[in-house]
Amino acid sequence: MDLVPTPSQTAGPYFHLGLTETRSVKCIADPQTKGERIWLTCRVIDGHGAPVNDAMIEIWQADAEGKYNHPDDAQDKAGETTVDPAWFGFGRMPTAEDGSCEFETIKPGRVPGSGKVLQAPHLNVAIFARGVLKQLYTRAYFGGDPANSEDPVIALVPPPRRQTLIAQPDALRPGHWSFDIHFQGEQETVFFDV
Numbered sequence: 001m002d003l004v005p006t007p008s009q010t011a012g013p014y015f016h017l018g019l020t021e022t023r024s025v026k027c028i029a030d031p032q033t034k035g036e037r038i039w040l041t042c043r044v045i046d047g048h049g050a051p052v053n054d055a056m057i058e059i060w061q062a063d064a065e066g067k068y069n070h071p072d073d074a075q076d077k078a079g080e081t082t083v084d085p086a087w088f089g090f091g092r093m094p095t096a097e098d099g100s101c102e103f104e105t106i107k108p109g110r111v112p113g114s115g116k117v118l119q120a121p122h123l124n125v126a127i128f129a130r131g132v133l134k135q136l137y138t139r140a141y142f143g144g145d146p147a148n149s150e151d152p153v154i155a156l157v158p159p160p161r162r163q164t165l166i167a168q169p170d171a172l173r174p175g176h177w178s179f180d181i182h183f184q185g186e187q188e189t190v191f192f193d194v
Contacts, residue, residue: 024093028061028105030086035064035106039176040140040167042093043100044127047184051099055129057181058092059103059140061122066109107142113152120147120154123167127181136191140167140179157190164189 029035040059044052062068069089093101110118121142126135141148143166148154154162164187170176181189 025088025091026093026101026103028059028088028091028103030088032086033063033106034084034086035109037104037175038107039102039104039173040123040179041100041102041170041176042095042125042140042179042181043098044095044129044181045099045183047182049185051095051097052129052183053095053097053099055095055099055127056092057095057101058090058126058128058135059105060090060124060126061105062108062111063087063089064106064109066111066118068111110147117152118147118150120145120151122151122153125179125181129183136183137194138181138189138191139165140177141165142177143168161190 029037042057044055044057046052060068063084065084069087087106091103091105093103095101105123108121108123110121113119123140125138125140127138128135139153141151141154148166154165157165164182167177167179170178180187183189
């Protein structure tokens with residue numbers, strides 16, 4: 001009997017087929033959720049500039065008041081210790097042939113960082129893809145937000161690389177934002193070791 005090793009470098013097609021076909025979550029906020037409604041289009045690009053059409057993106061975020069939908073977030077926001085009941089705070093989408101996917105959500109509020117310094121509004125982003133054994137983590141901040149200049153996490157990133165963390169508004173579609181994730185190359189997105 002000949003034993004043939006399976007590739008150890010890739011997670012295979014199973015995660016994409018098993019997790020995204022039946023468990024996608026595009027709309028992170030019900031229509032009743034408080035806050036500014038936005039649409040975020042993420043696009044995943046490989047080191048050669050080609051779209052990655054079989055990646056999966058997950059995002060987690062705080063609600064408009066800056067509170068996460070998680071039992072460990074015990075912040076008291078506006079006299080409330082619970083989150084907006086119409087708020088999910090989590091989304092998962094596969095990328096299409098052009099490497100993109102879109103989430104419908106609300107712009108998050110500012111959350112406290114270490115030392116109670118408020119972080120700028122952002123989305124926490126995890127990317128799963130072929131050839132990636134562990135997901136990659138990054139953040140999507142909002143271009144033009146004045147709080148970006150005060151954010152302690154952005155401050156850790158060398159100035160020339162900070163733009164890789166910034167989602168850009170779509171001038172033709174109010175409320176729509178674009179966020180490109182580059183795996184490699186000159187425009188490689190900043191990924192965090194968490």
